[in-house]
Amino acid sequence: MTRVSVTPTLELTCQLIRRASVTPADSGCQDVVAERLAPLGFRAETIARNGTTNLWLRRGGKGPTVVLAGHTDVVPPGPRDAWRSDPFEPTVRDGLLFGRGAADMKTSVAAFAVAAEEFVRAQPDHPGSIALLLTSDEEGPATDGTVAVVEQLSARREAIDYCIVGEPTSVDRLGDTIKNGRRGSLSGRLIVKGVQGHVAYPHLARNPVHQVAPALADLATTVWDKGNEYFPPTTFQVSNFHAGTGVGNVIPGHCELDFNLRFAPTSTAEQLMSRIEAVLQRHGLEYELQWTVGAQPFLTRPGQLVAAIGRAIEETTGSAPQLSTTGGTSDGRFLATVCPQVVEFGPTNATIHKVNECVRLDEIEPLKDVYRRTLELLLA
Numbered sequence: 001m002t003r004v005s006v007t008p009t010l011e012l013t014c015q016l017i018r019r020a021s022v023t024p025a026d027s028g029c030q031d032v033v034a035e036r037l038a039p040l041g042f043r044a045e046t047i048a049r050n051g052t053t054n055l056w057l058r059r060g061g062k063g064p065t066v067v068l069a070g071h072t073d074v075v076p077p078g079p080r081d082a083w084r085s086d087p088f089e090p091t092v093r094d095g096l097l098f099g100r101g102a103a104d105m106k107t108s109v110a111a112f113a114v115a116a117e118e119f120v121r122a123q124p125d126h127p128g129s130i131a132l133l134l135t136s137d138e139e140g141p142a143t144d145g146t147v148a149v150v151e152q153l154s155a156r157r158e159a160i161d162y163c164i165v166g167e168p169t170s171v172d173r174l175g176d177t178i179k180n181g182r183r184g185s186l187s188g189r190l191i192v193k194g195v196q197g198h199v200a201y202p203h204l205a206r207n208p209v210h211q212v213a214p215a216l217a218d219l220a221t222t223v224w225d226k227g228n229e230y231f232p233p234t235t236f237q238v239s240n241f242h243a244g245t246g247v248g249n250v251i252p253g254h255c256e257l258d259f260n261l262r263f264a265p266t267s268t269a270e271q272l273m274s275r276i277e278a279v280l281q282r283h284g285l286e287y288e289l290q291w292t293v294g295a296q297p298f299l300t301r302p303g304q305l306v307a308a309i310g311r312a313i314e315e316t317t318g319s320a321p322q323l324s325t326t327g328g329t330s331d332g333r334f335l336a337t338v339c340p341q342v343v344e345f346g347p348t349n350a351t352i353h354k355v356n357e358c359v360r361l362d363e364i365e366p367l368k369d370v371y372r373r374t375l376e377l378l379l380a
Contacts, residue, residue, distance in 0.1 A: 004092050004361060008117075009368045012036070012110035014090040016072065017099035023073035024144075026136035029106075030055040030072055033113050033134065040120045042132070047152055052137040052144035056152075059120065060129030064161035066378050067131045068112040068371065069146065069335060071138030074101035075353050082355045096358040103359045104352040107367065108166025109134065115371035119379075128379045131160075138331055146331040150338050160339040162305045162378055164371065165332045168349035169324070174363040175317040175370065179344035180306055181230060181299035181325040182332055183262040186269045186291065188276065193286040196245075196253030205251040209243050212255060215283040219259075219276065224267055230299055231264035231325050234272070265297045295329040298336035304378070305341040312373035313345070316366050321345075345370070 004010070012032070021027035030053060034044040037057055047054040053072075058065075077087035077100045085091040087100040097107075116130055137145030153160065169179045192212045197205025216238065224234035236259065243255035261272055273291055280287055300306060306323070313321045336342045347367055351357045 007365055009107075009110050009114045009364050010097070010361070012113060013097065013102070013107045013364065014099075016106040016110060017090040017101055018088060020088045021072050021074055021101070021136060022076050023139040024052045024137045026053040026072050029109070030134050030136070033057070033109065033132065036113055037116060037132070040117060042116075042130075047149050049144040049148045052135065052148070054136070054145060054149050055132070055134040056149055057132040057134075058129060059116075059131070060126075063128055063159060064378065065129040065131060065159060066375060067133055067160050067163040067335070067339070068116065068166065069133040069163055069331060070105050070109045070112060070166040071135050071145070071331065072106070072109060073136040073139050074104070074106070075139050078355055084356055087357075092361065095361050097361055097364070098356055098358045100357055102351075102357050103168045103347050103349060104357070105166050105168060105346055107359050107364055108168070108346040111364065111368035111371055112166060115368045115375060118368075119372050119375045123376075123380060126379050130375065130379070135331065142331065147334045150334045154338055160335070161341070163332075163335045163339045163342045164305075164309065164374065165330055165335065165342065165344040166346045167330050167332075167344040168346040168352055169327075169344050170346065170348040170363075172348070173317075173319075174347060174360070174366055175313040175319060175321050177324050178306070178309060178313070178321045179325065179327065179330070179332070180301075180323045182295065182297060182327065182329055183231060183234075183264060183325060184269060184297040185294035185329050186261045186263060186272055187294055188259050188292075189290045190257050190259065190280075191254055191288040193254050193288075194252065197251045199249050199251055202251065207251045208255045209252065211283070211285055212257070215279055215285060218279050218283070222275075222279075224261070224272065224275070225264055226266065227264045228266055230323070231266070231297070234261055234263040234267050236261050263297065265299065269293045269296070295333040298333055298342065299325065300336075300341050300343055303341060305343055308377040309343055309345055309370065309374045311377060312370045315373060316369045
């Protein structure tokens with residue numbers, strides 16, 4: 001590693017990157033964090049389900065409770081020879097820290113831990129409670145991760161007042177963007193049935209591609225809603241389309257396509273399903289359609305948490321952040337079901353899931369400082 005000033009946050013980030021925790025593996029990352037915080041009175045509880053490892057670390061037994069939530073799993077690195085250095089060997093180069101998970105989101109996890117550590121050492125008798133929630137099933141199907149912990153907390157009526165998810169939300173520089181909500185996600189898998197035949201005898205066949213094309217044109221140009229002051233309008237996108245037998249002289253007997261809508265709370269999943277099926281029926285399609293509601297939208301309006309983290313960012317970076325609800329889904333959707341105030345904040349996201357993923361070295365300590373200052377503003 002290039003000679004740099006190794007802070008506790010950087011050191012812990014490198015420890016975590018070295019553990020090849022490709023989803024749903026945790027590879028011991030959560031143990032590293034638990035062992036670090038145990039001397040400060042954080043009680044560790046592992047909640048494992050179907051091969052997923054989840055960690056609930058808590059200090060204190062009273063409210064208000066501030067939760068720092070993140071994931072220790074990472075996406076696969078892809079071709080190793082495409083990386084300039086080993087994706088699981090943290091490497092500093094040109095003012096950047098490279099490694100799988102550097103931005104998404106082992107730097108945030110390390111910053112959470114060190115921020116909590118510094119806060120507790122400075123204020124060992126702080127009011128309220130601090131908790132860390134870590135999962136190894138965020139980059140995967142997300143069926144046994146944060147949602148499993150939320151179910152446990154709900155069953156025993158353990159309340160959460162504020163939650164910060166460490167997703168990489170910054171766009172151009174650290175602190176320019178806070179996510180105070182996310183759109184919902186509705187996916188459909190559509191099979192349109194036709195009649196297979198020879199391309200030279202189309203009157204003896206029925207081409208499902210020709211049939212579905214006008215319906216897709218309608219769906220692609222539909223204005224689903226106008227969004228609202230916090231959310232952009234709902235969008236519709238086709239992600240996969242398959243048809244044909246692989247030869248050029250056969251009209252296919254069916255076609256299959258996948259589509260997704262990212263929807264604002266101005267529309268419900270049920271309304272969108274109904275509108276789409278009405279279009280398909282209007283075009284006279286014979287079809288099968290399977291729906292998956294991957295996420296419901298959530299929103300945290302400006303209040304104590306938004307104000308606290310916004311102030312912490314401005315004090316640390318000198319600039320005020322913007323609120324945003326764009327982007328993909330996150331585990332914030334599960335936490336919002338049990339916590340009234342959820343925001344996401346983390347480092348810049350330009351290289352997440354890419355080859356040569358990296359985070360700026362000069363973001364690492366300020367990120368930790370933002371988390372620590374937010375704890376001070378909410379609990380001190």
